[in-house]
Structures are given as structure tokens and as C-alpha cells.
Amino acid sequence: MASSEFRPVYHPAGHDNELRSALQDLRTGRWVSMRDLLESTPDWTLWTQRTQVLGAVAAGSDAVQAWRVEEPGSVAAVVMHARVVVERTVRAHREGHHRAQELWQEAWEACRAAAHATPTDPVPWVCLLALSQLDDEQRLKEHRLLPPGPMLFPGPWGLLAEADRRDPGNREAYHRMLQFVYARKAGSTLSEAVNFAQWAASSAPDGSALHVLPLYVRVERYRREQGQEKALDLHWVTEDAERDAERALRLWFHRTDPAGQSLLDVNHLAHALWGSLRFTEAAPVFRALGPYFTTLPWSYRTRTPRDSSAAEDVFLRARSRCLAASRDPGRGPHG
Secondary structure (H helix, E strand, O other): OOOOOOOOEOOOOOOOHHHHHHHHHHOOOOOHHHHHHHHOOOOHHHHHHHHHHHHHHHOOOOHHHHHHHHOOOOHHHHHHHHHHHHHHHHHHHHHOOOOHHHHHHHHHHHHHHHHHHOOOOOHHHHHHHHHHOOOOOOOOHHHOEOOOOOOOOOEOHHHHHHHHHHOOOOHHHHHHHHHHHHHOOOOOHHHHHHHHHHHHHHOOOOOOHHHHHHHHHHHHHHHHOOOOHHHHOOOOOOHHHHHHHHHHHHHOHHHOOHHHOOHHHHHHHHHHHHHOOOHHHHHHHHHHHOOEOOOOOHHHHOOOOOOHHHHHHHHHHHHHHHHHHHHOOOOOOOO
């Protein structure tokens, strides 16, 4: 297919074909495929990814409740119930819904019930971390524990430690912690986010998705600086930006199976390499995406961040530029 004819698609399942099939059934209110998929999920990394995507879709239906009624002894159903009520609570809080506080209490109890039902599962603790961002004034003691290192902030470190103990370096747990940083009212959130991402990545083993975390913080900083036009083009070609992209490429992308990589992570890496003019190195990252893309972070490079078609246009231009460079390695960044 010629690059001019290529049109990327967004799908929350990405390369996970089994998850895609379960989502199709879930959208029609059927839960059996979801149960069967979760029963066959082999590790905590994939379990966390699948329950997150399923929870976001199931939050709009009563499928999980129907499952719990049919199979009251199902531990997976208890975990999915926690996923669903947490998703609904986060949405209600974002929309200023009058039941947000009531839902928060229900979600907290569902997470604790799930943690009791499956003591080795990281997801109930990940869900509690998701709820922590709603406590932006850190009123709960568990959300203002002293940090494990210098230059870090008081926060829900106990919850992160519980998730980490069950699945070291759990990707979603650390992203939820990053969201907590952005939500908290005290402190300087961007500098704290930079410190947290660098702290997490510095101790992560090879192959860990935490090596991509600094790229998310860089995108957030870029988003907040929109309007300072003179700074934007230089944002991605600094020594620090190039180092973050190179480390994510070398320590994560080249050491993991593309089939198990988060689409968001791959898009952030492709975006960072393209932005730092490392077109040839970005080409295999774009190829790893196959037919898929995510609107973030590309939408932040447009004047209309809510327009997904504008984000797609930026993605296509970047992809075309990088694939062309890989076919003609002698072509320089400005060639």
C-alpha cells in the first residue's frame, strides 16, 4: 500500500486480537468472552492491560454486574467490578457529577474487596492509585506518605509499593502515580513529574515500559507551553529530549516484543524520535505500530487538539518522513 493511501486506525485493543474479540461481545452486553479471555491471560502485565481496557468499555453497561450475579464466586468478576466503578467515579469527578463523592466511596470499597479476594493481584492497588488523583488536596493519610527518595513529593507511595510488590514496574501503576502528581494542588507539578519519571526510569530494568515515562512528561510540558511559539520547535531537539528518546528506544523498544507493547508508548516513542529529527531510528517504531495509532501525543502538535483528524495528519506526515529517511539513509534531517 502506498504511503499516500495509508490511513491509520485507533482501536483500544491494538495488536491484541483476543481482546478485540472480547470487546466486540462486551459492547453488546455479553460477558462470557470477557470471562474466558481473563481466565486465559498468562501474566500480570497483560492482565492489567486487558482489565483496564475492558473496564473502560464495561463502565457503560451492566455486563459485569450480570456476570457477578451469574457467577458470584468469580474472583475475576470482583476485580472487573472494581475496574468499572473506579472508571465511573473518575468520569463523574471529571464531569462534576453530584454523585461523585458517593461513587468514590463505593469504588474504594470495591477496590478493598478485590484486594482481599485476590491478594496477589496488582490491579486493586492500581485502581486505588487511580482514585488517589481525585483527592487533589491529599486529605487522606494514605495519599500523603513521605516519598522513598529525595526530590520526590508526599503521595500514595504505599499504594504504589503494593502494586509494585505484586508486579514490579507495573506500567499503569506508575502512570496513575504521574496523574496524581498533575492533580495535586500543592507543589510544582511539572518539576515533580520530571523528578518522578526520571526516578522511576533510572531504577527500571531493561525492557521495562517505565523507560518511556519521561517522554510523557515531556509531552505534558510541551502541552502547557503552547502559546510560547519560539520555544516549541526547540523543545524536542535538546540534549535531554534526545537522551530520553534514545534510552526508551534502546532500553525498552529494542528489548520487548512489539505484540505486547502499549500503543500509547509506541506512539510517544515514535513522536519523540521524529521530534528530535532521528528519522531513521523512528522508522522501525512506526512500522511496529502496523495499522494503528493513538491521537495522543500527536494532537498536541496541532492547533486544534480535540480534532482527531488533525492529529492523524501530523502522524501521517511524521510517519512518511521517517519511512522515507529509512529508505534513503543518506538523507539528512533537513534533506
